[in-house]
Amino acid sequence: MNRLTNTIRPYAWGSTTAIPELLGTEPTGEPQAELWMGAHPGAPSRIDRGSGLVPLDTVIAADPVAELGEATVKRFGPTLPFLLKVLAAGAPLSVQVHPDLPQAKAGFADEEARGVPIDAPHRNYKDANHKPEMIVALSPFDGLCGFRRPTEAADLIEALGVDSLAPYVDILRAQPEDQALREVLAAVLGADPEAIASTVHAATEAAARLAADPATPYAADYAAYAKAAHSFPGDRGIIAAMLLNHVRLQPGEALYLGAGVPHAYLDGLGVEIMANSDNVLRCGLTPKHIDVPELLRIVRFEAADPGVLRPEAAPDGEELYPAPIDEFRLSRYVVAPGADPRTLDSATPQILLCTSGTVRLEDLGESGTVLSLARGESAYVPAGGRTRLDGDGTLFRATVAA
Template sequence: MYLLAGAVRRYSWGSTTLVQQLLGRPVDGRPIAEVWMGAHPDDPSVADGGGRRVPLDELVATQPEAMLGPAVLARTGPRLPYLAKILAAANALSIQVHPTMAQADAGFAAEERRGVSLDDPSRSYRDRFHKPEIVYALTPFELLSGLREPEQAAKLVAELGVPALNPLIALLREDASDPHRGALTWLLAQRGRGAVWVDEAAASAKDGVGARPELEIVHTLAQQFPGDPGLLAPLLLNQERLEPGQALYTAPGTLHAYLSGMAIEVMAASDNVLRAGLTSKHVDVDEVLAITDFTPRLTGFLRPARLAPGVVDFSAPVTDLGLSVITPRAGERLAGPEDGPRIAVCVEGEVQLTAGDVRRLLPGEAVFVPHVDGAMTVSGNGTVVVARV
């Protein structure tokens, strides 16, 4: 078992209090957006195995079968297939979508052929992997996920009373074959044009605050991203709120945006993010339209499987990642995932993890449990979130 030092990322949208309080760090006014716990080559955690400190990606690469187990190694090769994060948002993240494995492979190969550098800001595909995600709420967590029914979206846009949005409303109502594709194509075409309707929509949403929760989010986004046509996202996407202990799965192709709150996020170890709005970064219009699933559907809440008292499991329809939550009370000992590579982070109380050896964890502390250490148990009085395959 290896104690992990996670990589801290201070993006401007991060919270100035949430992660700091979880980790017991000073609240100094600086944001912490993410703490990466994993072996992603861009920012691997440092693994401490009894005084020997080594980046986790190097540890996995030098001992792949011991770290991953033969089944995972055969399926994914000598790499940890997921990345776990503590994520805390005070402001909204960009509207984004992630590719399937086939789309990522094709997109990466195409940019390689064109000679686009991996560090080029206009690069869309930075690796050949898909990026499904599970988010598990630690606080109330607001987000947008998946597309509304077209008529519902049209009604919400119409309530703004902005005549320049009539073409968007017509696309949502009259394009019987693929209304959301047409709507998003129209909306992406507005970027960078200084469209007057953006300010008109922002003003209308401000006047409507209190009438509909969607308008309040439009108003908030207009303040955070002035002039960005993506402020209409809450009218086109499902608006959701996760309560602590709830989890959601985001499949490749799903437009989504996190708005506020703190969560544990477990995702495939990929950096393929295609942005559609609420951002100053590169927006690849053609690729966003190519990989987005425009089928309206409800948000993918995950139903918890209660394996035993105090042990809850959230499984996704992919083999790369899953998430377990273990909550021992009054010193009881509970069983966790038995094999494979596991990353366990304490999010509440004080616990002891046993797998090969014993580690005491306080909130915010994390360990990597390799396959070779065998079954793990958790005791004490607290809560541990375990990322797994």
């Protein structure tokens, strides 16, 4: 068991205060977007095994079976198959979608064969893996997740009273679900830049007016779109966002985002876990490259409820966030003074993150290591580790599905 030293990623959309508040540090005045915990080569955590801090991916590469367990290596190869983050959105992230595993493998192979540099701004596939993910709110958390029903999207857009949006409303009302959603998204992304910017400005002003009256249908949704437009004025992604479900998570609630589901995080602090991948196709709220044909090939044009998740409690005190994926398993423990200690047994590697109070970890193996984790601190436990947990706080446990 080892304490992790982690990297903060300073993306422009990050909050300037949320991660410093979690860690108990002074804000720098700059955005602090993500705290990474894991072995992703972009910003691996570091651990000390007695000879100074060493990147976790280097430690794992030296003896994958000892670190990850034979079963994990057999299933996913000699790398940690998940990445855990604390995500702090102070402004919207791009509206985006992730490929499934066959799409990622094919897309990566194609771009490799065509010689597209891995760091090229127009490259879609950074690796050959899929990127299912889950976000658990630590604060009230606003996001977009999956398509609305076309008729509902038509009602929301029509109420804006913007004449140039009328053709989209007609398509949403007249066409079958998948065709309607595909046609409107393609039309928005393919529209003349000057014309769509004018439409977005008019829609944004109307959304702000409608949001001012809480009794207005979709008032909270309009408020979210108007707020997003402050960060991306004139961006066609505002119209694309209106096709999606707006969700506000309360602390402890979660969203699971599978392949092909368009989504965006708008505001808030959360614990995020994902398969170890960086494959993203964007469709708005971004200055980055948008590959419209590839995006339309990957998106699943299906309306669905966003499916807010709440943890399922087990008798041993573990609260599991269920997800239909093998690369990761996320749960939490809420521990209190005087309660019986919990024992965490796992044949797979674990990352343990404290998000409130203080939790005490004791290695029940030969080392007998004891770690005390405060808010924002984390530890790595190799496969086969047995750990006793007590204290007064909340601990998230990330591991691999058995």
